[in-house]
Amino acid sequence: MIERHVLDNLLEGVQVIDTDFRYVYVNAAAAAQGRTTIERLLGRTMMEAYPGIETTAMFGVLRRCLEERSPQVMENEFTFPDGSKGWFELRFEPVPEGVAILSVDISGRKQAEAAARRHGRALAVLSACNQTLVRATDERRFMDAVCRLIVERGGYRLAWIGMKEDGTERTVRPVARAGADDGYVDQARVTWDDSERGAGLIGRAIRTGQPVVARFIATDPEFVPWREAALARGFASAIALPIRDDGEVLGALAIYAAEPDAFDEAERELLAELALDLGYGLTTLRGRLARERAEARWSLTFDAITDAVCVLSPGHEFLAVNRAVCNMMKLPREQIIGRRCFELVHRTDAPIAACPCTVMRESGRPGVTEHEQDGRVYELSAWPLLGPDGTLDAFVHVVKDITDRRQAEAEVRRSRDTQQVIASILRLALENRPLEQLLPEILRRVLSVSWLNIERRGAIFLVENEPGVLALKASEGLPAALHERCGRVPFGTCLCGRAASANELAYACEVDSRHEIAYQGMAPHGHYCVPISVAGEVLGVLNTYLGPGHARSSEEVGFLTDVATAIAGIIVHRRAEEAQQRANEHLKLVQRLEAVGRLAGGVAHDFNNLLSVIISYAGFAAEALGESDPVREDVVEIQTAAQRAAALTRQLLAFSRKQILQPEVLNLNQVVSGIEKMLRRLLGEDVDIDVHLAEDLGSILADSSQVEQVIVNLAVNARDAMPTGGKLTIETANVELDADYAGAHIAVKPGRYVMLSVSDTGTGMDEETRKHIFEPFFTTKEKGKGTGLGLSTVYGIVKQSGGSIWVYSEPGRGSTFKVYLPRVDAPAMELVRRPVSEMPTGSETVLVVEDEAAVRKLAERILRRAGYKVLSAAGGGDALLLCERHQGAIDLLVTDVVMPQMSGRELAERLAKICPRLKVLYMSGYTDNAIVHHGVLDPGTRFIGKPFAAAELTRKVREVIDEAKEAGG
Numbered sequence: 025m026i027e028r029h030v031l032d033n034l035l036e037g038v039q040v041i042d043t044d045f046r047y048v049y050v051n052a053a054a055a056a057q058g059r060t061t062i063e064r065l066l067g068r069t070m071m072e073a074y075p076g077i078e079t080t081a082m083f084g085v086l087r088r089c090l091e092e093r094s095p096q097v098m099e100n101e102f103t104f105p106d107g108s109k110g111w112f113e114l115r116f117e118p119v120p121e122g123v124a125i126l127s128v129d130i131s132g133r134k135q136a137e138a139a140a141r142r143h144g145r146a147l148a149v150l151s152a153c154n155q156t157l158v159r160a161t162d163e164r165r166f167m168d169a170v171c172r173l174i175v176e177r178g179g180y181r182l183a184w185i186g187m188k189e190d191g192t193e194r195t196v197r198p199v200a201r202a203g204a205d206d207g208y209v210d211q212a213r214v215t216w217d218d219s220e221r222g223a224g225l226i227g228r229a230i231r232t233g234q235p236v237v238a239r240f241i242a243t244d245p246e247f248v249p250w251r252e253a254a255l256a257r258g259f260a261s262a263i264a265l266p267i268r269d270d271g272e273v274l275g276a277l278a279i280y281a282a283e284p285d286a287f288d289e290a291e292r293e294l295l296a297e298l299a300l301d302l303g304y305g306l307t308t309l310r311g312r313l314a315r316e317r318a319e320a321r322w323s324l325t326f327d328a329i330t331d332a333v334c335v336l337s338p339g340h341e342f343l344a345v346n347r348a349v350c351n352m353m354k355l356p357r358e359q360i361i362g363r364r365c366f367e368l369v370h371r372t373d374a375p376i377a378a379c380p381c382t383v384m385r386e387s388g389r390p391g392v393t394e395h396e397q398d399g400r401v402y403e404l405s406a407w408p409l410l411g412p413d414g415t416l417d418a419f420v421h422v423v424k425d426i427t428d429r430r431q432a433e434a435e436v437r438r439s440r441d442t443q444q445v446i447a448s449i450l451r452l453a454l455e456n457r458p459l460e461q462l463l464p465e466i467l468r469r470v471l472s473v474s475w476l477n478i479e480r481r482g483a484i485f486l487v488e489n490e491p492g493v494l495a496l497k498a499s500e501g502l503p504a505a506l507h508e509r510c511g512r513v514p515f516g517t518c519l520c521g522r523a524a525s526a527n528e529l530a531y532a533c534e535v536d537s538r539h540e541i542a543y544q545g546m547a548p549h550g551h552y553c554v555p556i557s558v559a560g561e562v563l564g565v566l567n568t569y570l571g572p573g574h575a576r577s578s579e580e581v582g583f584l585t586d587v588a589t590a591i592a593g594i595i596v597h598r599r600a601e602e603a604q605q606r607a608n609e610h611l612k613l614v615q616r617l618e619a620v621g622r623l624a625g626g627v628a629h630d631f632n633n634l635l636s637v638i639i640s641y642a643g644f645a646a647e648a649l650g651e652s653d654p655v656r657e658d659v660v661e662i663q664t665a666a667q668r669a670a671a672l673t674r675q676l677l678a679f680s681r682k683q684i685l686q687p688e689v690l691n692l693n694q695v696v697s698g699i700e701k702m703l704r705r706l707l708g709e710d711v712d713i714d715v716h717l718a719e720d721l722g723s724i725l726a727d728s729s730q731v732e733q734v735i736v737n738l739a740v741n742a743r744d745a746m747p748t749g750g751k752l753t754i755e756t757a758n759v760e761l762d763a764d765y766a767g768a769h770i771a772v773k774p775g776r777y778v779m780l781s782v783s784d785t786g787t788g789m790d791e792e793t794r795k796h797i798f799e800p801f802f803t804t805k806e807k808g809k810g811t812g813l814g815l816s817t818v819y820g821i822v823k824q825s826g827g828s829i830w831v832y833s834e835p836g837r838g839s840t841f842k843v844y845l846p847r848v849d850a851p852a853m854e855l856v857r858r859p860v861s862e863m864p865t866g867s868e869t870v871l872v873v874e875d876e877a878a879v880r881k882l883a884e885r886i887l888r889r890a891g892y893k894v895l896s897a898a899g900g901g902d903a904l905l906l907c908e909r910h911q912g913a914i915d916l917l918v919t920d921v922v923m924p925q926m927s928g929r930e931l932a933e934r935l936a937k938i939c940p941r942l943k944v945l946y947m948s949g950y951t952d953n954a955i956v957h958h959g960v961l962d963p964g965t966r967f968i969g970k971p972f973a974a975a976e977l978t979r980k981v982r983e984v985i986d987e988a989k990e991a992g993g
Contacts, residue, residue, distance in 0.1 A: 031051055167185050236263070333346045342365060783839070
């Protein structure tokens, strides 16, 4: 009984559990520890009293004690039914009934140990963070390291730092974090204003400047916006601590723990100290980093100075040097600092007399001197560094290499002289003087430049009429013998010719093998020969003389090259002005010729109708008169004069490009060969004809009769220029006219051409004559010896054929006419000359439509005399009515092209619907777009030009009708 009384009154808990885990004994202390009563435990199993206890570690130890019958000891954290917990030290002893459990409540000790641990970890974090601050070199990395240490050393779930933003929204910007973040910090969107998101720990800590604790996140009302996310990440309690900088709150440090109410007062104090150290550390780090950046910038700036800069003590020891000093001395910085300047640089025992530091000390003013060494020029300077009391603390000594500056100054002077000389040369170009007068003045100005180390002798050569040859145009200081030898210098000969052929400067410091042009008594010398060129084309050479042994100078070469470029610009400008003048003159000529052509074309149209009547009726009259009739001779004269007038009209039409061409693909060689015999008869025995025909000559598209007319007219013109005989040369060739040629010859297009050249050895022409030779009625022959239409006819035919013609002539040196006709790829047709019958006849029905009554009656009479049935009408409307009423077939329509109300083409098209097999022969003395485009007949069009003779009309009518019959029409 005594034992039972002792057990009942023990302060330690005692429980006896049988083998079925049923309570058989429980003292009062054990029931109190379990927060129950003895009655509620006795007779019940442990599983009934504490559901789930069988899964605990304590139950496992109990089972092992029962099974092994050996004592067991453990410390156990017990969770009560209400969720609270307590710590107990348990001893399990085997007894006959089962197991006796002795329990001691150690919750207080455990809490003290936990507080000590928390205190220790806070101390550890504080110490580690302070050590991190000492080593920190970057603000962001420092804060990241602090958060990491809090989590790793302190065992907290999450730590992050937020800095306040002073904008209107008063947000908190996260700058560092560590631990179980998983997006929590970014999603938190914390502010430090009075809003819901500013009422949390961070916002209040920043606003109040005091630590803020959430002991139980699960129930804290201020944690509502973040509670769900926090609990999901295992956060049970948290603390926020303000970070200050000299009293101002910068932001806050937030720490989250897995345990509820994890931050006791001692830990809060240590963490608050950590936050203070963090703020101090940030302030200190920012200051240190700012100083280091300033020092680094100064060091970089100091070393970036290209001048050699050093700081010397009053005793001339090196205190600081920049990289330029090290480079200049070829020594590392550590081998310079502490050494005395004069010993290291000048190898002397004392400062040299010219030392700027000595000069500065003696004069009391900054010392500046210049020093030349090894071809370089240096500026030496020294400034005093004074202490607070005004005494000398140190010298700032600067060594500046001013060689480039001196050279630049010389270059500026040279550039100024160059610009002045070139400007004066360009001003000369503005003067209205010939280029030949300007070149000597240009040369004198070039040779007068003072800094040029050349002899005051030189020359300017230009390429003129003779390609590949330099002509002397200006000289200064050259002997007469040299003028004679250097008047013409072929490309590739002597230094000037070599410079021209290679288009690059030729230099010589002595007379060498390249001086092919020499003279007796020539003194030793050298040359700069600078090509005058533009866009790769050599226009000439600028030649200056050098003393023997003269070294080539890039400055002199550059200056002379600039001068040569300026001269080239002047030459190009002058040539462009001349070309523009020629173009203007050509344009005036073209406009003058066009005006005359329009007048001639209009007059020729009416003349052709009149001449058709005169020629034909004169022919009728001549046939009606006997050979002995004295009137017949008068009629024949009328007919001859009319034919001459018709020829004159044709020439006017040819010049005005209003004649109708019937082009075909021709070989110009065949045309020349076909009329060569006729030319020999025409020109007479006093003129030798030399023909050179290209073997592979291309084809042209032209009217063969008109090309013959061009050759004949040019040949006759050449004969008239050789009154005592001479030589006529006819040549053909394939040529390519490039853009340069086209640019120099107005109205010429670049491309492939066939050239016809007609040259004579006659009297030639001066420039004024050449300007007018293609104008109608212009002639240099005596009155009555020519019409002045020969060459104008040639001009018109060539232009109407799409070609161009140019003349090259000088008085006493003959003339050359070159005709360029576009080349085509089609094969040439064989020229066939058909035999001509006197007056073909026929019996077919012909409809004649002509608005000019006299011409209509004439055509009727000619055709009726030839046996044809003739219907006639004065216009298109009458012709349509006549065809509708006529009962028989109409074989041929002969119609004028240009008629009022309805043209010949329109009439033919409308009659074709009535008489589909009707053939058409057009008549006209003038081009019209009805059947002609740009003076060329539409393909398949049959045509007879006015004026015509009776035989011409009957031949053409017969030809058209027979062609239709041969074709099955």
